[in-house]
Amino acid sequence: MSFDFSVRVYWEDTDAGGIVFYANYLKFFERARTEWLRSLGIGQQALRDSTGGMFVVSETQLKYLAPARLDDVLRVSTVLLETGRASLTLAQSVVKIAPDDAVKMRQESLLCQGTIRIGWVDASSMKPSRIPSTVLEALT
Amino acid sequence: MSFDFSVRVYWEDTDAGGIVFYANYLKFFERARTEWLRSLGIGQQALRDSTGGMFVVSETQLKYLAPARLDDVLRVSTVLLETGRASLTLAQSVVKIAPDDAVKMRQESLLCQGTIRIGWVDASSMKPSRIPSTVLEALT
Amino acid sequence: MSFDFSVRVYWEDTDAGGIVFYANYLKFFERARTEWLRSLGIGQQALRDSTGGMFVVSETQLKYLAPARLDDVLRVSTVLLETGRASLTLAQSVVKIAPDDAVKMRQESLLCQGTIRIGWVDASSMKPSRIPSTVLEALT
């Protein structure tokens, strides 16, 4: 099951190479994970207020296959790969869906794919901790 | 006539003060101006390809009245104040519309307001230039 | 009395226009203010830990006069204009000092100038508060 989320490329996302600055794909992935969690009824600020914990990113692996440019519309897909007691692993990818109509096949327009591992920590000590059961239940 | 555009606050927008980093309101304003132009049929990348020119920001004045936080939904309003031969002046503001339901009145939830001046330049020389007539017509 | 601080332009600072993204001058100004405070013996994290308060930006006025590009070295100058009980007003400017050796006169290489107002707030309530006396003494 994949969760899809769209982002538009704005000036802030680009660099002097005329393309999206590669670090910004992590922002696109982050937004998509946040909306994926929200779609499951999980608000991160509310969760932190109620549990004192938060998700932090512990590992990222990204491959950049083709560039995105200003005004492009991108689809970020998120799939939950693995659920542990204190961490989650997700596969995420970015595909260009507009405005270049000539690009029809998904294979050709895949821009970036990655694996992201996030861990649950106590927000004040930053120590790893067990993911709240309400969150785990919402995920499964 | 005001053009309204919504943005969600993500982790990338916040800083260690627990609030949206003030420089990022310029990004929210930028996104809103881009969508406002798009709503008028003006795509900035297409325009640059066809005319060799682009808009650049020449002046910004912002007042920060109240903070936004993670997960907030903000409405960015854009009003065209003045149209010159080589520049435009816009009033922009950010209002919090969610998730804090207690905030009902627009007056109380105004977070940031500003005036932005953008000029048209030749993209290679960066010299000021007359705004293309197709753009001016779309604006009026 | 002006406090000078240098920044180098990296890829992260630029946009698809081939120049420094205008919102990033606020980051350069912020770094310079932080180092100016540090030069006066004021560490913002330490100050927050000891007083529970922090500076927040309440107003910014910037004019963008000429663009900076990748690899440029910029000098950010900071001058304290006004000291109030709960706020400070500073004049800040960015001048290009390298690598374009042809630009010799300061007048010609002024890229950006601005006025920044910062207020002191209680970090948890975000309410305006009096600047700690140790900070005021360090400033004068």
Place this chain on the structure above:
Amino acid sequence: MSFDFSVRVYWEDTDAGGIVFYANYLKFFERARTEWLRSLGIGQQALRDSTGGMFVVSETQLKYLAPARLDDVLRVSTVLLETGRASLTLAQSVVKIAPDDAVKMRQESLLCQGTIRIGWVDASSMKPSRIPSTVLEALT
């Protein structure tokens, strides 16, 4: 042989978790690679002007081990692992060196480590291309 470069953590680098936003380590790595290239006599803007090519990041693998906070001073170390005809692979890491004096041993203060692959492309077509021989000679 390792190239070391220092960065200070400013407000812009942090997020509402009170720590450096993980995507920003890619910025720190980028700055360090740029200064590493510069130390070898390679200026990226000059190189692009003279060859029409540029480096782009094609792959990143990062592990986040411990958080950095406002005012921390970080040392970014860069080691060239592999040199190909069209790409380079580098190991990069971030260690906290200040202001937390209690942290003495390098092992304990390692915050982030990663492997970055960069490829050489033609700047207009974005197609992979052979790294200019002057660059390869400077690297070896």
